[in-house]
Amino acid sequence: ARVYSKSREVMIRAAPRPKSQWIGQLTIGSSVRLKSAEPLRGAGDCPAFYAVEPRGYVCVDGERATLDAADPMLQTLAAHAPLADQPLPYRYGESLGLKRLFKVEGIETPEWPSGMHDKRHMQVRPRSSVAWTREVEAGGATWLWASDLTFVPKDKVKPYEAATFQGVHLTSEVRLPIAFFRRKPRPKYRLTEENQLEKTDAVWERLDRVGLTGKSRQVGKRTYLETRDDGHWVLDRDAVVVKPRKSRNPWGRPIQLGGGAPEAVAEGPRSTWIEIAALEGWLIAYEGDRPVFATLISAGRNGAEDPERTEEAEPFVPPSTTPLGQYSINRKWVTKTLITPHVDADDWIEAEVPWSQHFFSKYLLHAAYWHNNWGDGQSGGCVNLSPVDAKWLFHWTEPAVPEGWYAVQVTRKDPSTRLVIHR
Incomplete structure (x- = not known):
C-alpha cells in the first residue's frame, strides 16, 4: 500500500502532528510506501496520519493525499507530473513579461485540489523563468500548462536552449589533474626539435577537457602544460586546471589522485x-x-x-x-x-x-x-x-x-x- 500526493507539496513529518518538523516532501505524481496500514489519530484539519517508508508520517485527508490508487484526480494529475528521472524535469523558458491565467476559454480545466496555484506571482516579470509540462491549443493561440497548473501564453515565453555540458567521472585511467576549456576554442601546441612549443592548427573546443601529465615547460614568459593528448601541450592561461587545492581531506587523510573506486565502507556515511x-x-x-x-x-x-x-x-x-x-x-x-x-x-x-x-x-x-x-x-x-x-x-x-x-x-x-x- 502507498500514499499518493494530490498536491504540489505534501509534507512528510517527523511525528504524526500537523506542526511537527518536516523531513521530506511529496509532489504531483509521487507516492511513498506505507510502513503501516494502521492510521494514527490526526489533529486540526488532518483526520489521520500514516507512517511511511523509511521514516516519517503523512497526513492523509483525501484532498491533498490519498491511499486510493484509483482516485480519478491522480490520473488527471499524472500528465502534469515532473519527469524526475530526467536532467530537466520540466520544459523551461524565459518570460517576456506575462500574466498567468487560471482558466482559458476552450480548454477543459478540472477543479484542482486546493493550494495548487502560485497565486502570489500571477504577473511574471521579463527575464524571470517559466516551467511547464504541456502545450495546448485554444482560440487560435498556444498555451503552456505551467508547473502550478496555470496557463501562460506561448508567445510570451522564449524557450531556453538545453545545456548539454557534463563533467567527468574519475577512474584509474581518467584522473586528476584535468584541464577544461572555457569561453572559446584553445590551440594545441607541439614540442619542436629545437625544444620550442609551436601552435598547431588543432584546437580544443570550448568546454572540452584533457588529462594533464603534471609536467610543465617555461618558454620565455609563458608556461605550457603537457597533456595526455598525443603529445600536445596547452598554454596554462588557456586552461582551467582542476586539481585538489590541499593535500588532505577534511578528516585529515591524504588525498589520492589515482582515481578508481574508493575504499569499500560498511553501511553508513561514505565521508x-x-x-x-x-x-x-x-x-x-x-x-x-x-x-x-x-x-x-x-x-x-x-x-x-x-x-x-x-x-x-x-x-x-x-x-x-x-x-x-x-x-x-x-x-x-x-x-x-x-x-x-x-x-x-x-x-x-x-x-x-x-x-x-x-x-x-x-x-x-x-x-x-x-x-x-x-x-x-x-x-x-x-x-x-x-x-x-x-x-x-x-x-x-x-x-x-x-x-x-x-x-x-x-x-x-x-x-x-x-x-x-x-x-
Missing part, C-alpha cells in the same frame, strides 16, 4: 565531500580520500567572500557573491522555485530549479537551465551546475533522498555531504 573553487570555476566530488568526479561550475558573478558576522540573524554576504567556508548539505529538492523579492517591482522567479541542494543561508547547489557558461561566474551567489551534473551530484550526495520522496531535510541522525568552498 562524501565537495571541493569548490569559486573563482576558478570548478568542482571536485570526493568519497573519503579519493576524487570521484570533476566538472566546471558557475559561481557568483561578483566573486566570492567570507560571510561577515553581523547583528542580524544571518551573516552578510555581498550580492551575487558566493560564500567561502565549510558547510554541509542540509536540504535537497528535485525541483525548487527560487524567488528573489522586490519591494517596488514583481518578484524575480526562477521556476522549478532542478536538483537544488541547500547548504547555507539562501545559497544552494543547483542546475542552471538558463545559461551554458561554465567556468565563469554568472550566478547570484549559488553554485550553478549543468543539468546532467546537478542530477548526478544530487543522487550522489548525502543524505540520500528515499524512494518516492521529492525532497528531504537532514535530521540529526543523517549523514551529510560536506562542502569546502575556496577562491
Whole structure:
C-alpha cells in the first residue's frame, strides 16, 4: 500500500502532528510506501496520519493525499507530473513579461485540489523563468500548462536552449589533474626539435577537457602544460586546471589522485565531500580520500567572500557573491522555485530549479537551465551546475533522498555531504 500526493507539496513529518518538523516532501505524481496500514489519530484539519517508508508520517485527508490508487484526480494529475528521472524535469523558458491565467476559454480545466496555484506571482516579470509540462491549443493561440497548473501564453515565453555540458567521472585511467576549456576554442601546441612549443592548427573546443601529465615547460614568459593528448601541450592561461587545492581531506587523510573506486565502507556515511573553487570555476566530488568526479561550475558573478558576522540573524554576504567556508548539505529538492523579492517591482522567479541542494543561508547547489557558461561566474551567489551534473551530484550526495520522496531535510541522525568552498 502507498500514499499518493494530490498536491504540489505534501509534507512528510517527523511525528504524526500537523506542526511537527518536516523531513521530506511529496509532489504531483509521487507516492511513498506505507510502513503501516494502521492510521494514527490526526489533529486540526488532518483526520489521520500514516507512517511511511523509511521514516516519517503523512497526513492523509483525501484532498491533498490519498491511499486510493484509483482516485480519478491522480490520473488527471499524472500528465502534469515532473519527469524526475530526467536532467530537466520540466520544459523551461524565459518570460517576456506575462500574466498567468487560471482558466482559458476552450480548454477543459478540472477543479484542482486546493493550494495548487502560485497565486502570489500571477504577473511574471521579463527575464524571470517559466516551467511547464504541456502545450495546448485554444482560440487560435498556444498555451503552456505551467508547473502550478496555470496557463501562460506561448508567445510570451522564449524557450531556453538545453545545456548539454557534463563533467567527468574519475577512474584509474581518467584522473586528476584535468584541464577544461572555457569561453572559446584553445590551440594545441607541439614540442619542436629545437625544444620550442609551436601552435598547431588543432584546437580544443570550448568546454572540452584533457588529462594533464603534471609536467610543465617555461618558454620565455609563458608556461605550457603537457597533456595526455598525443603529445600536445596547452598554454596554462588557456586552461582551467582542476586539481585538489590541499593535500588532505577534511578528516585529515591524504588525498589520492589515482582515481578508481574508493575504499569499500560498511553501511553508513561514505565521508562524501565537495571541493569548490569559486573563482576558478570548478568542482571536485570526493568519497573519503579519493576524487570521484570533476566538472566546471558557475559561481557568483561578483566573486566570492567570507560571510561577515553581523547583528542580524544571518551573516552578510555581498550580492551575487558566493560564500567561502565549510558547510554541509542540509536540504535537497528535485525541483525548487527560487524567488528573489522586490519591494517596488514583481518578484524575480526562477521556476522549478532542478536538483537544488541547500547548504547555507539562501545559497544552494543547483542546475542552471538558463545559461551554458561554465567556468565563469554568472550566478547570484549559488553554485550553478549543468543539468546532467546537478542530477548526478544530487543522487550522489548525502543524505540520500528515499524512494518516492521529492525532497528531504537532514535530521540529526543523517549523514551529510560536506562542502569546502575556496577562491
